[in-house]
């Protein structure tokens with residue numbers, strides 16, 4: 448993977464990271480919003496099997512892999528987090544593995560610069576692959592209607608807030624994370640009422656970096672849409688294989704012929 452330094456922010460544009468897929472790649476997979484935790488063993492298992500078995504040369508995880516991540520030290524003791532980490536570590540040895548932070552797991556890897564060979568991605572990142580330029584984002588940064596959340600986001604993405612939080616004892620961090628989740632539970636219950644990506648801003652970013660596609664998650668409203676002539680957005684699904692609602696576990700795969708959605712067997 449050829450990497451160039453982040454572009455500087457100009458005006459309201461965020462800094463972009465640029466990647467170029469090596470010529471020998473022919474498949475890149477994208478997933479997000481798995482919200483893995485110890486209470487959802489079937490989702491975890493299907494994810495683990497997928498990560499081990501996908502023939503893709505690269506896997507991009509675009510945020511909210513974990514329901515919550517309160518510090519890398521949780522993986523120091525045996526349990527769910529340690530198991531997840533060992534699967535990621537194993538995967539990073541056989542394929543290019545990229546991780547972009549979501550609103551639930553933005554502290555993942557924050558204590559370590561080289562975390563099991565995972566490549567940490569800027570949000571947004573641009574990848575050139577198979578003759579296309581594609582912008583990747585978790586999506587929360589573009590949901591401009593979610594004013595209250597964006598204020599919260601800029602607080603918790605502040606390095607000083609993060610180092611203060613990470614310095615607290617594990618039990619206290621658990622309690623804070625639980626309180627945060629409770630506060631957003633009502634919000635979470637009705638995904639159809641969540642803010643969506645602001646089309647005009649997304650198009651401005653896409654035009655600036657000359658991309659013809661946007662891939663994002665976060666909204667839990669999967670779909671493919673032509674935002675403007677020749678410019679498409681692909682919204683990833685969240686994963687749910689343990690709950691009572693409709694079961695879903697889908698991978699968006701970019702191959703030489705274009706994007707395809709692959710439903711994993713539940």
Ligand SMILES: [Mn+2]
Pocket residue numbers: 510511549550551585587664665666
């Ligand atoms: Mn999210």
